[in-house]
Amino acid sequence: MDPDLKERLRFYQELGISDFYRPEPAAASAAVPNPAPPRPRPAPAPPPTPVFVPGPVTDDLFRATAPRETLEAIRADLGDCRRCQLHAGRNTIVFGSGNPKADVVFVGEGPGADEDAQGLPFVGRAGQLLTEMINNSAAKLNVPLRREQVYICNVLKCRPPGNRTPEKDEIDTCLPFLLRQLDAIRPRVIVALGATAARALLNTSEAMARLRGRWFEFRGARLLVTYHPAYLLRDPAKKREAWEDMQILLGFLYPREL
Numbered sequence: 188m189d190p191d192l193k194e195r196l197r198f199y200q201e202l203g204i205s206d207f208y209r210p211e212p213a214a215a216s217a218a219v220p221n222p223a224p225p226r227p228r229p230a231p232a233p234p235p236t237p238v239f240v241p242g243p244v245t246d247d248l249f250r251a252t253a254p255r256e257t258l259e260a261i262r263a264d265l266g267d268c269r270r271c272q273l274h275a276g277r278n279t280i281v282f283g284s285g286n287p288k289a290d291v292v293f294v295g296e297g298p299g300a301d302e303d304a305q306g307l308p309f310v311g312r313a314g315q316l317l318t319e320m321i322n323n324s325a326a327k328l329n330v331p332l333r334r335e336q337v338y339i340c341n342v343l344k345c346r347p348p349g350n351r352t353p354e355k356d357e358i359d360t361c362l363p364f365l366l367r368q369l370d371a372i373r374p375r376v377i378v379a380l381g382a383t384a385a386r387a388l389l390n391t392s393e394a395m396a397r398l399r400g401r402w403f404e405f406r407g408a409r410l411l412v413t414y415h416p417a418y419l420l421r422d423p424a425k426k427r428e429a430w431e432d433m434q435i436l437l438g439f440l441y442p443r444e445l
């Protein structure tokens with residue numbers, strides 16, 4: 188079996204998806220009498236109905252009239268940042284990467300060891316899973332989204348020692364740069380990956396169980412909360428819920444196709 192196909196099947200099976208269909212082959216020749224009609228392909232299950240919950244920050248008017256910064260200008264302003272204690276243990280600032288005009292921005296917690304070494308977000312095992320979540324979910328629903336088309340960044344731009352949970356003052360210090368990035372990109376959807384990103388962006392201490400799989404309004408965009416891929420690596424049983432979240436995301440981005 189083709190290795191890519193094998194990997195994709197493994198991913199779907201981990202999500203609990205086993206309904207694979209293939210079009211019936213055409214009749215081999217006209218000599219075959221009364222060929223059986225092709226088996227109808229069941230329509231894909233509709234995505235879960237999203238719940239739209241107004242969030243705490245709404246400044247559409249400001250965003251519509253404010254001059255738009257470039258990501259390059261924000262990166263230049265960040266410089267060799269030493270604004271919080273995390274600068275001491277980092278190798279590289281991980282600013283973010285991807286399409287500066289993306290419809291979707293994925294926001295994680297902070298760089299891990301691989302990201303700190305390479306200066307790019309989500310390049311380790313969790314990053315590979317994020318790529319699978321985006322590419323394979325889009326392929327499953329037959330919509331054209333690919334990882335290269337989105338923008339990916341983190342709440343923190345420097346790796347916390349030993350990947351510990353970020354301190355509040357570290358988040359408070361670094362968050363304004365993320366908000367400027369989001370205002371510069373102006374995506375239609377922000378996907379918060381995990382509790383740290385969701386709570387930092389929504390300024391809440393709510394549990395993931397109350398945040399996940401729901402829409403929030405945020406700075407003129409929609410914000411969706413799902414699990415961080417690193418959490419899914421530790422608890423693969425949650426992949427099924429992450430798949431439901433991806434259906435919500437893709438159903439909003441591609442309403443005609445789904």
Ligand code: SF4
Pocket residue numbers: 265268269270271272273274280343344345357360361
């Ligand atoms: S985590 Fe953010 S605020 Fe802290 S040193 Fe790094 S770039 Fe600066």
